[in-house]
Amino acid sequence: MAFLEVQNVVKRFGGLVAVAGVSFEIEPGRIVGLIGPNGAGKTTLFNLIAGTFPCDEGAIRFCGEDLTRSRPYHVCRKGIARTFQIARPFHEMTCYENVVVGLIGRDGFRGETEARRRRVEELLEFVGLKDFMHTEARHLNLIQKKLLEIARALATRPKLVLLDEVLGGLNTGEILKALDLIRAIRDRFGVTILWIEHVMGALMQVVERLLVLDRGRLLCEGEPAAVVKDPRVIEAYLGEADD
């Protein structure tokens, strides 16, 4: 039984085929990178896994359960959490409340308890937003919003987290901290990570496997070092550079 199994999924928007039959598997406890040029269908693939869009064809199985037709809330309760390419915190709510949404989404409406308060504080401390606990999310900067999304996603006690571009716009020091954080997510919470990223250099330091998507298809997958040397991958990226 595979942990996450994506089987030949297809997604079309009108005439455009965004994802054209992608299959792969992920083992638990790994940090897996997902790369590819712009418009390769990476975020669409995330949306299919998370249930935001229904697949036109194919199947998605997670821990032996079929999630192909599942709605996003159901996918989440099964243990897949995500962040968004453009951060989408609940702007009019405080950081604390943002994290609480993740908790009640997973556990139901159980009311505020001391244990829950501690857990929220822990999560915010983990991503380094403890000082902003009672700040409304719209007052945060871009990086902080991304961090808040991660804390919120972790609050749902996921087995798999889908990270969509966490490093964009960060300077070198910040990137190093973020990489530590991502490692810590896996090590401390035992969460598997599937991670879309454009900042290749940083990505390579952390991931243990790479998937490369191009024009809706899986170009290749494997060890990061091997993948980046693959001529098809180089061509895909060079092709993009030519545009």
Place this chain on the structure above:
Amino acid sequence: MVWKKVVTVPVILGLCLAGFLPAHAAETIKIGVVGPRTGPAAATGAAFEEGIALALDVINGEQGGVLGKKVEVVFEDTGGTPEKAASGFEKLITKDQVVVTVGESHSSCALAEVPIADRYKHPLIIAEAWADEITAKNSRYVFRAGPCNSGVVKDNLLGFVKDYGFKRVAIVAENTDWGLGIKKLAEDGLKAMGVEFMTVETERQSQDHYTELNKIAAFQPDLVLAFIYGFGVHYFIAQANETGLFPKKALILEGAGPPSLWPEFWQNVGDAGNLELFLSRMHSKVDFNPVSKKFREAYTKKFGKEPTDYKSRSVYDVLLIAADALRRAGSTDSEKVVDALEKTNLEVGSGVVQFGLEKGDYRYHQWQPPMLIVQWQNKEQVVVYPMSVKTGELKK
């Protein structure tokens, strides 16, 4: 910042409190008028205002006021909706402290006002709300010196149908309390007379009556009784003309009255208005008595035109009745005013008013004025019914 609050808070509080304080001792006697000044029937409100001005000239002028004081009228808008009417009427009683209230031209509003008149034991004289139920409730405090549906149907419409020998009558009625109420009475009357008839209901707000007209045309009537109040009847007449029903095949008798007198009538119906019939309480060539003559002269003098909407005189009449009752009661005490009203025997523009005193049905506290059926003939009003006062022949 603090000094600002120190000033503003007492000012606001003071303003609020000022509103709660009861009105100080009255130097005038206040009479309330209820009627639609806004909404679809706002034209009636305008007619009421003319009638009020003329009545006040008489009451405060030649009659020298009431109980040694001048009379002041407070005109409250009902918007033609019962809720607004009820709260406005209650406001007249509790806030303005009027001693008697007159007016109204919507049955629904009047019916909402009856329980309030009862609750506050406040005399209410209805001028132009026709539903039988208003007086049929037999409230001690509610009077009507105006037409009621039963009176209109029995005394006028059925007589008209019979005397002119119409054979097939179509009834079109708006689906409101008034429309459906008077429709029922007309149906019963026609059935009793053995005249063939059919009925179509319509929406008051509707601007398109082709479907209803098609149904009516299929029946091939020679008279259409239209119980639609407001502009709807204008559209109905114009479209009846377009579809070739009126006046070629059948005449239309509009059972509400004033809409055929409103200034927009000719704009909306165009030439199709010719030969249309309608109910009215007033006609320039028919003077019932010296009071109606005086009203017409005063109106022409004050407004520089002939009175058109008869509801100006309806409210004029009830104001005179109220002033007369206050004088005879010798006090503003409502019980005494009601007693005085019950003994009313006063000549007003529509005739000599005497309220029915026998409890049991709608005739209690009701006085039915004589009604006319008028036909537009080349934009002239010709009275064609009752036969005794007609000023011309009915044209088909």
Place this chain on the structure above:
Amino acid sequence: MQDLLLYCTNGLLLGVIYALSALGVSLIVGIMNVINFSHGELYVLAGYFSALFARALGLPVLAGAGLAVAVVFLFGLLVERTLIRNTYGNDMASLIITFVLSIVLQNAYLLIFGPYPQKPPNWVDGSTRLFGLFYYGNQRLAALGAGAVVIAVLFLVVKKTWFGKTVRAVAQDREMAAMVGVNPDGVNMLSFALGCALAAAAGVILAPIFPVTPTVSVGVSLTAFIVVVLGGMGSLGGCVIGGLILGLVQNLGSAYVSSGYKHFFGFFILLLVLTVRPTGLFGRKQL
């Protein structure tokens, strides 16, 4: 049988009129995702202006009508710039603001024009016998013709012209359109005003048959919403079909069921369609 023919004819003819009065809503919702609640008020405004220009200024009826549409177009530009622009992306804010605007306009008309109906002169008089069966007012037939022309012109503009292509580009993807050099703000302003002008066109065409009062606007807006939802938001073709369906249903319903329930049937069909097919009969997207 003759009756049925008559009700159907009447229904179809009214259907074109309904489609005409819904075009403005359809265009605006299609491009901007904004439901213009004050649609009916703009319709009424144009009706007032056309009556005013024809009667007070003595302009020929059609010139007065054209001028009225132009004035409402300008008014539409103004409304978009001052009220709608900063609500983009928030459907509910634009809904609330146009709803409030509709109430404000209704009451402003009451203050300015009074509660009385205003009617521009008829373009043509008399009536014509159709199929040798029944009479139909000539003004209605003229309105029908004018309505058909407006619908046809709008289709041509949207499908064939540069403006139409730009507008459709914006409607499909605002960011992409902005990248290729289209100014979405300008397009929005123009399309909102165009939607208003379509409401106005309906107003001036229909005011001679159904004179305008401050309160008829509610009925106009409601009818337009039914038509737009029936046809599918933003689909102009659906809008025409929706209008025809509504016309037929209303006429057959009020003929064979109850004329008091005339307007009920439209709402009922709306609920029915939404239950079965939430995006309307021809909806291309869900808002």
Place this chain on the structure above:
Amino acid sequence: MPRRRTQTLQLLMALGLALFPFFAGDYWLHTGIICLFYIMMASSWNLLAGYTGQVSFAHAAFAGVGAYVSGLAAIHFHLPPLLGALLGMAVAAFLGLLLGVLCIRMGGIYLSLTTLAFSEMLRIIIDNEYEFTRGTMGLSVPFILPVYSKTTAYFLMGAVTVAVLCVIRSIVRSDLGTAFRAVQNDETAAASLGIHVVKVRLAAFVISSTMAGLAGALYGHYHQLITPEILSLNLMFFVLAIAVIGGMGTFVGPIVGAIFLEFLSEYIRIYGQFHVLLFGLIALAVCRFAPQGLMGLWQRRMRALSS
């Protein structure tokens, strides 16, 4: 504001409200009762529109459902008005659930238009089923209490209003309230965190419809007259304007808005027909320049003062 001062203020307000009937005349008492009705209506609409971002135009219609069900039950089955109000509330809840199931998954503009259609259908039925509902003439119903007394009615309405407000407050502060706001802020993000968006919205819709039904039933019995006017867009506009002017999405906003508008409308009553125009203009200005309403302005001011 310091906690002490807030408490003192609340105490003073409660005292003022309790003593209100004893120094206000009949007329202002009446205004106060109407004001309580509007507070209930606007607060419950705000729970839906302000906290979950769904603009329903059927709120007045649900008040109408409550009023008519309770009124008809009182007339035909001699049900005491207070029990009738519960029945009206239940029927409003049930209809709210039906309508909600039908239109909530479409959301957004579809919801607004469907609720609009629903309220018009209801109005047409009431107009037409004249024999049963008394149509536009209105249904005369018994007073809310066995004996007519404005003061008692005021206290009854006041108690119910306070109860409704407490329920709203506890919902807003509960996890459900957090879910409401999450759904309003970003439904995609909320769904990705395991929130069942449709269920949460449906809950808001049903709760607010139920409260409208209760408010409507009490209002009808207080007036002793129920007319289709209660279902009209006019009342809907008034409720919406109160929430918008007071401040949507805040607890105090609708209360402040209701008091402000109701008393303003009494002060400018002499201008009769123009007060709706004035409200409209105020609401428009608030929408445009202060989308957070009076409460937003106040909070901004307090923040400016404290910093």
